[in-house]
Amino acid sequence: MMMKSDHSFHLVDLSPWPLTGATGAFILTTGxxxxxxxxxxxxxxxxxxxxxxxxxxxxxxxxxxxxxxxxHTSIVAKGLRWGMILxxxxxxxxxxxxxxxxxxxxxxxxxxxxxxxxxxxxxxxNPFQVPLLNTIILLGSGVTVTWAxxxxxxxxxxxxxxxxxLTVTLGVYFTSLQALEYWEASFTIxxxxxxxxxxxxxxxxxxxxxxGTTFLTVCLSRHMKSHFSSNHHFGFEAAAWYWHFVxxxxxxxxxxxxxxxx
Amino acid sequence: xxxxGKHHIVGVCVRRFASKAATQHEAxxxxxxxxxxxxxxxxxVGILTFKTILDMKKHGHDERPPFVAYDHLRIRNKRFPWGxxxxxxxxxxxxxxxxxxxxx
Numbered sequence: 001m002m003m004k005s006d007h008s009f010h011l012v013d014l015s016p017w018p019l020t021g022a023t024g025a026f027i028l029t030t031g032x033x034x035x036x037x038x039x040x041x042x043x044x045x046x047x048x049x050x051x052x053x054x055x056x057x058x059x060x061x062x063x064x065x066x067x068x069x070x071x072h073t074s075i076v077a078k079g080l081r082w083g084m085i086l087x088x089x090x091x092x093x094x095x096x097x098x099x100x101x102x103x104x105x106x107x108x109x110x111x112x113x114x115x116x117x118x119x120x121x122x123x124x125x126n127p128f129q130v131p132l133l134n135t136i137i138l139l140g141s142g143v144t145v146t147w148a149x150x151x152x153x154x155x156x157x158x159x160x161x162x163x164x165x166l167t168v169t170l171g172v173y174f175t176s177l178q179a180l181e182y183w184e185a186s187f188t189i190x191x192x193x194x195x196x197x198x199x200x201x202x203x204x205x206x207x208x209x210x211x212g213t214t215f216l217t218v219c220l221s222r223h224m225k226s227h228f229s230s231n232h233h234f235g236f237e238a239a240a241w242y243w244h245f246v247x248x249x250x251x252x253x254x255x256x257x258x259x260x261x262x
Numbered sequence: 263x264x265x266x267g268k269h270h271i272v273g274v275c276v277r278r279f280a281s282k283a284a285t286q287h288e289a290x291x292x293x294x295x296x297x298x299x300x301x302x303x304x305x306x307v308g309i310l311t312f313k314t315i316l317d318m319k320k321h322g323h324d325e326r327p328p329f330v331a332y333d334h335l336r337i338r339n340k341r342f343p344w345g346x347x348x349x350x351x352x353x354x355x356x357x358x359x360x361x362x363x364x365x366x
Contacts, residue, residue, distance in 0.1 A: 036343045043308065073332035113334045116265045133307075133314045140303030147295035154292045166299065170307070186357045192334040 008073040010065070017058035024050030034081045059218075063235065066170045071194050086141035088245050091208070095249050098201040099256065106261050117261060122194045123186040124262040130181050131258045134174050139249045141170035145216070145240050152223070155230045164220045167243070171213035178206055198257060205249055211244045215239040215252050326356065329363045336361040 005011070028047025029187045035044045066072035072080070114120030125131055150164030182199075190198040219239045222228065228236055339359055341347025348360055355365045 012337070039343060121327075121330055121333060121335050123327060129314055129317055133310045136306050136310050140299075140307050143303040145297045147292065147299045150292035151293050156292060158294060159292060163295075163299065166304065167310070175309075182352040183354055185356060187335075188353065188358050190335075190337045190350055192337070229345065 006182050008075050010071045010073070010076045012065070015058070015061065017061070020050060021054040021058070024054055041248050063222065063227065066235075067119060067222075070148055072232070072234070077232070080234055080238070088241060091141060092243065095201070095204070095252075098197070098204065099252065100171075101120055102197040102201060102257060102261070105197055110193075113194070117194070119192045119194050123180065124177050125185070125258060127254070127258040127262050130177055131254055134177055135254050136252065137170050137174045137177070138250050140243055141167045141174075143245050144170065145243055149240055151238065152229050152233050154234060157223075158224075160228075161220070164216060164223060168216050168220060171209060171216065171243075175206065175209055175213065178202070178209075201253055201257060205246070205253055208249070211241045214240070215242060326364075329359050331363075333362070 024047055026047075027043060028051055031041070031044030031047040035041050040149075077262070107118065109115050109117045118124045144163050146163075148160050148167060151160035151163055187195050189195045189217040216239050219228075219236045222235060228234075335357065338348070342350060344351075350358065359365070
């Protein structure tokens with residue numbers, strides 16, 4: 001496995017994960033169709049399991065290649081940086097479409113919903129209660145993850161641990177509060193364009209919060225195993241970038257859907 | 263060349279770090295963000311949590327709005343893919359009426 005090369009690029013060893021990932025994604029999406037059409041979730045659950053196993057093992061292998069095999073030279077790391085930047089950019093475009101849908105319905109409310117926004121009969125959330133708390137939680141978690149980053153750069157192991165732990169805790173806190181809001185809401189996804197746009201936008205955001213929290217938790221475990229050095233810790237940086245992106249999306253959600261649209 | 267007897271080597275205890283970064287106390291670094299975190303972010307979250315709990319205690323027992331069978335609400339063009347298909351994923355029987363009215 002440890003073949004020497006005369007260049008500083010990383011030509012990856014043969015890996016099954018791209019194939020299992022593609023197969024798993026196909027099974028997952030077909031499984032969703034089967035679920036919706038035939039009320040049977042077995043293929044969907046099977047697809048989820050294959051995707052989860054693929055993600056765990058693929059990313060585990062990347063950590064091994066970088067941390068233990070030393071294959072992540074500075075130029076390889078540059079490529080990983082560009083990869084993460086491009087991925088996050090694609091996610092920005094994904095959320096842009098849900099914001100488009102929201103503004104399409106809310107800027108010129110139709111006759112059917114009473115020529116008003118929120119529509120007649122819809123009781124929106126008070127933006128200055130739980131939604132404001134959620135905003136402060138995410139902004140605060142951006143501060144704690146920055147503390148963790150500087151601590152890693154200054155080789156302070158325990159402060160990096162504490163900063164990361166606080167960040168993950170705040171992420172879990174946000175998710176719990178949002179779940180409570182979803183339960184308590186007086187409107188559902190089937191309540192006019194208001195419900196559709198609200199739950200699609202905040203729902204996908206919530207999934208991204210869970211993904212980001214998971215990514216940060218993995219960083220916390222890796223930090224405890226001393227995977228990160230003061231000048232090489234791209235996995236952590238990628239998680240922090242993703243987390244800031246999740247925070248920014250929330251700020252847009254809060255200002256447009258909760259506040260302006262409330 | 264070494265044992266000239268001229269040099270008195272004084273042992274000085276110096277704390278060394280393995281990496282360069284730790285010796286430099288950057289102005290915008292770890293200590294600053296630690297302060298922002300522990301004296302800024304966490305207390306703000308704590309205070310606002312307290313305020314939100316108080317707010318919810320005060321307004322938490324408001325009456326739910328009376329049911330009006332609007333056409334644009336409780337849309338059911340296709341059944342939900344679970345249960346009897348009439349309830350959304352986070353359906354709350356107390357706050358979410360079905361198309362024909364509150365259940366509870």
